[in-house]
Amino acid sequence: MIAKVLVANRGEIACRILRACQEAEIETVAVCAPNDLESMFVEMADEVVVLRGDSIGETYLDHTQIIQAALDTGAHAIHPGFGFLSERADVARAVVDAGLVWVGPRAEAIEQMGDKMTARQTMRKAGVPVIPGEEVESIDEDQAMLELEEASTRVGYPLLLKASSGGGGKGMRAVTNPSEFHEAARAARREAVAAFGDGRIYIERLLSGSKHVEIQVLADSHGTTIHLGERECSVQRRHQKVFEEAPCATLTPELRDAMGDAAVAAAEAVAYEGAGTVEFLLAPSGEFFFLEMNTRIQVEHPVTELVTGVDIVREQLRIASGAPMSCGPLNLRGHAIEVRLYAEDAANNFLPAIGPLAVFQPPQGPGIRLDTGVREGDDVTPNYDPMLAKLIVWAPSRVEALQRMRRALDEFVILGTTTNIRFLRELCDVQAVIEGTTTTTTIDDTWPNGWQPSENQSIEEASLLMAAMGETLGLHRVHRTGGEVSGSTGPPSPFATLQRRYP
Template identity: 45%
Template sequence: MFKKILISNRGEIALRIIRACKELGIKTVAVYSDIDKFSPHVSAADESVSIGEPKAYLNQNLILEIALNTGADAIHPGYGYLSENSNFIRAVEKSKIKFIGPSAKSVEMMGNKLNARKLMLENNVPVVPGSVVPVNRLEDASGIANEIGYPIMLKASGGGGGKGIRMVSDEKELEQAFNLTRSEAKKAFGSDEIYIEKLIINPKHIEVQILGDHYGNHVHLFERECSLQRRFQKIIEEAPSPSIDSELRLKITSAAVQAAKACNYFNAGTVEFLMDENRNFYFLEMNTRIQVEHPVTESITGIDIVKEQIKIAAGERISFEQDDVAIKGHSIECRINSEDFDFSPSTGKITNHKIPNLPGVRVDYGIDIGSEVSLYYDPLLSKVISYGRNRREALARMLNALENYLITDVETNIPFLKQILKSEIFANASFNINTLKNAAFTKEENTDLEIAAVIAAVMNYRGRFKVNGNLINNQNRWTELKYD
């Protein structure tokens, strides 16, 4: 087993990895930018090293140099940043340090979406109809689009994170969309290679968590429902999917394991599918890293995915077999983002952060008092994960948690999340990836009652007082206060 692991990441995932390392008795090294000096992962690690400028989390040479200088024998990349950079993986392996993740070859095979489509077709994993070679000319794009039928999607071969994607409704839109997609792909991913897929109308986004080891063993940890998205970014996930029955579950998880075997995959990965209104599913992509939403899978299976990642990288076999894994209960995750009511980024220095301490609730956070929220990084502040014996209980616990979560000095999307969770669409799981496309964020009014509640929470006041003749009883549950 490793003695010391460097975490080449920040925020909640860095803290999450540190927690797993502590439980395994492994020392940790954190890296931090000037902005992240007071972030929780810095003080939680056994050692912390400054990397200076905000973008330095992407500095491969610097990260590797720190790992060597601190005597780390492994690097955990988390998600984003260098987690799916094959050049970095090779550099780490060359330095005799273990990379906690898949091989560079697997990352390259699945990182290029077009190559991944070809590989899945060769291994009988269903894919969305479309092109199997790069589309470099408008004339070729037009021919393929007419063959499979509009509407279509133009996608960057090296894409991800919702970038390099455009929907085209008809021939009149094709030329402009074609040129813009190639330009965006070149800017974001260094290549203007794109491909075409048939647009699946209002699909659901279902993904399957898989694990593989160095001995050819592959298992799945069932599926997650990730259809509630805004601008191709997930905001609410749950496991298991309320849209999947046992028969379909067997088919989709089997396809995911087949996809993992096709690229000789090891460590943690996620195979993502689109499911149409007739419950046909199609391979979308494979994410060759830990996912933001992995906690919901941990909740329903009892398996610590980060620990499994570390053990696999250390040369151990997967610590369980497929028949040992079962779904127990239901789990929901909400991503807490620093966004104003119109979804504009919200920045500031956190002066108070009070997480809900409630039954069946877990909070993976990346900020605390003194943390600076800036425009340099992803708006994700934390994740609230609820668990219940069934979906109804998990939902009730999530709503209670969101009502009792306090973050000051930045606006968050908590009001928006509550609006979604309280809707009939969520209750009956009738949503799809387009449900929130034009969703409105209703701003909550800041009344005297809310202001008083925030003041009481900040001062940790435990007593009773009056505002506008209303008796307030503050017992550290400030968000239970309601307006008339």
């Protein structure tokens, strides 16, 4: 029985988990870095422990401090969310050793899947197809570079360099020309060392024209392992997903069964428990290859929740407490699409942006779900990931879901920080997106020289009229910038007077 959970994360995923706990009548503890004290997730928890330290390494990655916070507050379990500590086997083990429950798979399963090279070997043994490629185990820089160079000629071009401890596009490089290999491999190693403290990289054949299709799995401690169908996440920029949907528009029921069976086999091969995602590349030929398994809740889990009716985070909590999962047979209904709103300049190579959220007005109405960790008045800082929100829509059909997404994005107003809203909106009009034939290169194929917003002369002229009116009328809408208050102080934020619940 879990009566109190510490959420070892921040931002929107912390909000998601805290809400699930609250619904399950589980008490909650948030941990936060000093610079996050005013963030939304802190106010959703029953209690908060402020971590000591300045950097991410000293705060959200300091598992010793976080485990102590759980013990001090009497929490029974730690939910790691995604990123941060979520795929750290040593942390999962330390949590269990401290007498707490880790809301996630056992440390051994994280280890077997977390090291991407070991995972490829485990999957080969379990009969799950993997992408042709080679692993290079050498630690020594010069030796590794030499072996990588040799392996690259056997794998062939174009190829993909990936960090063995990698994820989220970090430490990943696509190489099309052998002359670029050396610089790309050094950069990938450098980025991998900086992000993961492990510079080992491996080489995969770059399968162009493929779809990224992943299967959500759930496994409990009573011997049940099931899959919840697929998500298609082909549309990526710089190897980061921006547009995800369920189901995949082109997947046949037969292929869904085959991929689902392979995903269940992958999970069972490591005696998996909890929620996890098995990622595959689906080639135009209909062949599919194991990419990796994410041993945690995934950013895009809401699309699966909307089409299956399963609350995946709630199931995680149920499974962690030792209870059987509550899911019945797979029953897909309608279509769901998620887009990731980033604070970034899509017209300038997707560079991260910062600034105040002077206006943050999400869309409303039927079929709309917004998972966010920010609200109007917050500042987007360079300290953390630039994802602002996930906008998810559900509709009876794919066509209607896309129509709903267009409407929702048109309604969404964010001022004060550059975001990718317009990019996402124009993405909804791309032929491959309309047809459901997206691949991992759709963005690059559609905008080979980078994306620029479409021009609309009369709307641009009218926007100048509006700016000039704002100046003439002195419309200084109040917002905070960097802790300072510009203009007069406005009405208090509703959160400033939030009442905490102490049951």
